Amino acid sequence: xxxxxxxxxxxxxxxxxxxxxxxxxxxxxxxxxxxxxxxxxxxxxxxxxxxxxxxxxxxxxxxxxxxxxxxxxxxxxxxxxxxxxxxxxxxxxxxxxxxxxxxxxxxxxxxxxxxxxxxxxxxxxxxxxxxxxxxxxxxxxxxxxxxxxxxxxxxxxxxxxxxxxxxxxxxxxxxxxxxxxxxxxxxxxxxxxxxxxxxxxxxxxxxxxxxxxxxxxxxxxxxxxxxxxxxxxxxxxxxxxxxxxxxxxxxxxxxxxxxxxxxxxxxxxxxxxxxxxxxxxxxxxxxxxxxxxxxxxxxxxxxxxxxxxxxxxxxxxxxxxxxxxxxxxxxxxxxxxxxxxxxxxxxxxxxxxxxxxxxxxxxxxxxxxxxxxxxxxxxxxxxxxxxxxxxxxxxxxxxxxxxxxxxxxxxxxxxxxxxxxxxxxxxxxxxx
Numbered sequence: 001x002x003x004x005x006x007x008x009x010x011x012x013x014x015x016x017x018x019x020x021x022x023x024x025x026x027x028x029x030x031x032x033x034x035x036x037x038x039x040x041x042x043x044x045x046x047x048x049x050x051x052x053x054x055x056x057x058x059x060x061x062x063x064x065x066x067x068x069x070x071x072x073x074x075x076x077x078x079x080x081x082x083x084x085x086x087x088x089x090x091x092x093x094x095x096x097x098x099x100x101x102x103x104x105x106x107x108x109x110x111x112x113x114x115x116x117x118x119x120x121x122x123x124x125x126x127x128x129x130x131x132x133x134x135x136x137x138x139x140x141x142x143x144x145x146x147x148x149x150x151x152x153x154x155x156x157x158x159x160x161x162x163x164x165x166x167x168x169x170x171x172x173x174x175x176x177x178x179x180x181x182x183x184x185x186x187x188x189x190x191x192x193x194x195x196x197x198x199x200x201x202x203x204x205x206x207x208x209x210x211x212x213x214x215x216x217x218x219x220x221x222x223x224x225x226x227x228x229x230x231x232x233x234x235x236x237x238x239x240x241x242x243x244x245x246x247x248x249x250x251x252x253x254x255x256x257x258x259x260x261x262x263x264x265x266x267x268x269x270x271x272x273x274x275x276x277x278x279x280x281x282x283x284x285x286x287x288x289x290x291x292x293x294x295x296x297x298x299x300x301x302x303x304x305x306x307x308x309x310x311x312x313x314x315x316x317x318x319x320x321x322x323x324x325x326x327x328x329x330x331x332x333x334x335x336x337x338x339x340x341x342x343x344x345x346x347x348x349x350x351x352x353x354x355x356x357x358x359x360x361x362x363x364x365x366x367x368x369x370x371x372x373x374x375x376x377x378x379x380x381x382x383x384x385x386x387x388x389x390x391x392x393x394x395x396x397x398x399x400x401x402x403x404x405x406x407x408x409x410x411x412x413x414x415x416x417x418x419x420x421x422x423x424x425x426x427x428x429x430x431x432x
Contacts, residue, residue: 013047016057018092021046031089034078036394041081043070048089052166052198055088055109059196060170062086063423070426071196073110073136080396080427090138093198098123103204104161109197111137117303126207126302128156130391131309138197143391143428144189144358148212148241148270148307151346153205155358157188158351164199168423172198177354186414188356191390191399193429194418211278212270212305213297217289219263222246222333226326226341228288233364238346240281243268245310245340246333258294263333265289268307275299310340314369314377315392316384321365328379329367336371357407360387368392390428399428 013020021028022045031046044067047058055071062069068085072078093108096115100123105116114133120126128147130140145156153159162176165183173195175184186194217225229244236242244267251261267285271278278297286292318325321341333339344363351361363385369376390402400408408430415422415432422432 013057013061016047016054018048018050018054020048032087034072035074036078038394039078039081041070041078041083041087043068043082043087044084046087046089048092050092052164052172055090055166055196055198056170056172058086058088059166059168063168063170068426069423071109071192073139074112074134078427079394082426085426088196098125098204100125103206104201105204106199106201107137108199109136109138113137113140114303120204121208121301121303123204124206124208125204127202127204128153128159130156131307133303133306138200139192140391141200141202142187142190142192142197144389146344146348146389146391148305149205149207149272150348151236151241151343152238152272154347154351154355155189156202157356157358159203160184160188160200160356161203162201163187163197165195165197167195168419168421182414183418185354185356186411189358189390190356190403190411190414190430191428193424193427194414195424207272207302209299210270210272210302210305211275211297211299212307213295213300215267215269215282215286215295215297216249216259216262216293217265217267217291218293219246219265219333221289222265222330223326225265225267225285225289226321226329227323228285229341229343230321230326232284233343233345236281236343236345239272240278241270241343243340243342245338246329246336247338256294256296262293264293269297270305270307310338310368311370312368312392312394313372314367315388316367316377316380317360317363317387317389318365318367318383319363319385320383322383325367325380325383328376332369332373332376335373336369338368338370340368342366342368357403357411359389359402360385360404363387366392393428396428399430402428 021031049055068082070082071088073090090109093110095108096119097106098119113129116127130147141156165175248263249259349361388401411430415430
């Protein structure tokens with residue numbers, strides 16, 4: 001049975017209004033679950049917060065007793081366990097308020113993108129959400145936020161206007177261009193290691209319908225298709241976002257018969273414009289790959305264009321993609337379930353002068369593989385630019401690789417100023 005006020009070892013949370021799960025409680029195992037199968041976290045206590053005040057109570061208890069502290073909304077971004085500590089679940093704090101006149105959304109720390117999309121759609125607006133509507137807004141945005149409108153409007157972190165933040169010492173502050181500006185800069189891509197964001201405000205964009213979906217080709221055209229794609233992306237306008245995926249399709253009844261159980265080349269596309277223009281732009285890729293096995297592209301609402309993500313066991317970023325890289329990826333697809341090659345560029349590479357520390361913005365393409373393929377990392381390393389992206393990075397020991405040297409140095413200064421004793425230390429955190 002859940003115990004709403006008492007921690008183990010008789011430590012109390014006076015005034016806590018949410019539910020607390022202890023080991024052995026019926027809801028404990030479900031509440032501690034991460035979507036990362038490599039993380040099997042076993043906290044001493046899981047606190048389902050109803051308010052910023054609840055989060056503060058849990059934070060101060062963790063400080064007082066010297067135990068780890070972590071925050072989790074959906075579990076998508078959980079990469080390290082909070083063993084023996086206090087894990088705060090923010091999923092009950094899922095408020096979404098849309099100001100259509102100002103094109104702004106204000107959300108609680110437990111909100112998911114599906115909820116923001118639904119709230120914005122009646123006004124013809126859309127957020128810079130990611131591939132999966134079930135992903136939590138706050139963690140995604142603090143990690144940078146690479147979405148399918150990104151080439152047109154930039155990273156989700158670039159659209160943040162204000163954040164309410166609970167600091168390591170229990171103070172609540174507002175981070176904005178005019179209030180705690182260095183903290184505001186760090187939050188927009190620097191991850192959650194500077195404080196707990198209890199409210200986030202960001203821009204929305206006038207997008208209601210898009211041309212989006214998947215096109216499937218036989219795996220035999222993979223090398224030819226990737227070489228054509230390498231050339232094609234140099235002329236692609238900002239309104240179109242694409243990825244090529246080498247994928248083994250499921251053999252279940254939910255998979256269309258034309259590609260069921262097949263190894264395919266899948267083109268993912270989202271175009272913020274008319275279908276006729278999208279098909280004209282895509283024509284060179286269709287010609288290079290040959291007749292499609294199946295074309296599922298269509299005009300749809302933005303909310304209906306969920307593209308799905310790729311589980312990440314290996315990631316690299318590239319400024320150029322020579323034949324050697326293409327050949328290595330085609331060979332890797334013989335062993336992996338999914339190999340995704342995604343185009344960046346556009347507004348992602350044109351930040352405003354006051355933009356946050358998001359990754360390596362000049363990157364041209366990213367590669368994600370869902371399986372550890374022996375020898376692949378060594379084959380790709382000479383051609384990769386050495387960077388990574390926080391949202392795609394599963395290894396907390398490599399957090400520094402998600403930033404330029406200059407940005408990481410500045411992030412360390414912010415960490416020393418706002419969390420000098422390293423209270424926030426679970427997951428992707430900048431070392432002070």
